[in-house]
Amino acid sequence: MVNGSEPTMPQVLGSLQQAGYKVTAARRTVIETVLGKDRHFTGAELVAEVFAADRSVGRATVFRTLDVLVDLGVIGRVHRPEGGHGYVLCPRGHHHHAICSRCGLVLDLPGCPLNSEAGQDTLVAGFRLQGHRLEYYGLCQACQTKDN
Amino acid sequence: MVNGSEPTMPQVLGSLQQAGYKVTAARRTVIETVLGKDRHFTGAELVAEVFAADRSVGRATVFRTLDVLVDLGVIGRVHRPEGGHGYVLCPRGHHHHAICSRCGLVLDLPGCPLNSEAGQDTLVAGFRLQGHRLEYYGLCQACQTKDN
DNA sequence: CAGATAATTGAGACATCGTATCAATTAGGT
DNA sequence: ACCTAATTGATACGATGTCTCAATTATCTG
Numbered sequence: 001m002v003n004g005s006e007p008t009m010p011q012v013l014g015s016l017q018q019a020g021y022k023v024t025a026a027r028r029t030v031i032e033t034v035l036g037k038d039r040h041f042t043g044a045e046l047v048a049e050v051f052a053a054d055r056s057v058g059r060a061t062v063f064r065t066l067d068v069l070v071d072l073g074v075i076g077r078v079h080r081p082e083g084g085h086g087y088v089l090c091p092r093g094h095h096h097h098a099i100c101s102r103c104g105l106v107l108d109l110p111g112c113p114l115n116s117e118a119g120q121d122t123l124v125a126g127f128r129l130q131g132h133r134l135e136y137y138g139l140c141q142a143c144q145t146k147d148n
Numbered sequence: 149m150v151n152g153s154e155p156t157m158p159q160v161l162g163s164l165q166q167a168g169y170k171v172t173a174a175r176r177t178v179i180e181t182v183l184g185k186d187r188h189f190t191g192a193e194l195v196a197e198v199f200a201a202d203r204s205v206g207r208a209t210v211f212r213t214l215d216v217l218v219d220l221g222v223i224g225r226v227h228r229p230e231g232g233h234g235y236v237l238c239p240r241g242h243h244h245h246a247i248c249s250r251c252g253l254v255l256d257l258p259g260c261p262l263n264s265e266a267g268q269d270t271l272v273a274g275f276r277l278q279g280h281r282l283e284y285y286g287l288c289q290a291c292q293t294k295d296n
Numbered sequence: 297c298a299g300a301t302a303a304t305t306g307a308g309a310c311a312t313c314g315t316a317t318c319a320a321t322t323a324g325g326t
Numbered sequence: 327a328c329c330t331a332a333t334t335g336a337t338a339c340g341a342t343g344t345c346t347c348a349a350t351t352a353t354c355t356g
Binding site: 022023024025042043044047059060063064 | 341342343344345351352353
């Protein structure tokens with residue numbers, strides 16, 4: 001990946017336990033598969049890959065584990081250029097993504113270009129800000145050089 | 149709504165024609181329904197409302213009209229806190245949204261807090277920026293005062 | 297280690313959201 | 327009024343998740 005701050009297998013398993021979730025074989029398989037991805041993916045894609053790795057893991061379990069991982073902050077949901085939404089592996093801490101609108105590559109951007117959270121409390125009168133979501137779209141280096 | 153820059157019925161119909169689309173009864177009904185909304189909505193919600201207004205409008209036509217309106221820039225797609233995505237009425241020009249995570253109210257934010265586009269060309273080495281999507285989440289004034 | 301127990305699982309039906317097909321209708325230019 | 331292509335409604339379909347439920351299993355307690 002682009003920077004080295006992605007969570008590792010033991011880290012995620014630790015977070016799981018710490019949050020009160022059980023560490024099961026199915027979850028291991030799903031997490032291993034997710035950690036191997038370097039671009040956004042759909043639930044269906046993940047189901048296929050997990051199924052290829054372990055035929056006994058159920059469809060519902062994959063989606064349930066995705067929910068858990070979103071809850072833990074290991075992955076996030078993003079819009080996909082094609083419409084619908086996908087999932088993407090997230091490094092820890094506040095950050096945003098640059099998404100290649102051609103191949104789906106996801107780059108993690110360190111930091112946040114927005115002003116301090118304090119300044120944004122007054123974004124709109126009376127609105128209590130809780131968070132934000134920022135996604136950049138464009139072409140990654142590889143896709144720029146491909147003709148067409 | 150919060151600011152007065154939302155498109156009006158004649159404006160949207162004009163845009164429709166100008167873009168080469170025909171002005172039909174079904175589209176009028178869908179557009180009227182959309183213009184009456186002040187928060188994000190799902191396709192299904194809109195289908196129900198349009199159907200209530202005119203029982204003869206088909207499901208597919210509602211979604212087709214939504215596509216046209218996205219194309220015209222009258223509405224945009226946003227993430228919904230509950231997951232999935234929704235549609236939201238948009239004023240013209242580059243802007244972003246503040247979305248109440250409790251009631252779904254959407255506030256249009258004039259301008260853009262990000263630095264000039266020029267500066268963002270170098271966001272990540274080699275990445276050619278095409279655009280971005282920014283959404284704020286929080287509680288609107290009304291929802292802050294509601295107990296819980 | 298064994299037993300208790302609550303979380304988790306797989307299977308598959310179901311729900312939601314949106315799209316494709318297709319013959320019939322209709323808007324808009326002439 | 328006529329022509330023609332765009333649009334329509336109905337319906338089947340597809341993609342993406344969610345729910346139910348009985349069976350299993352990870353973790354805790356002793």
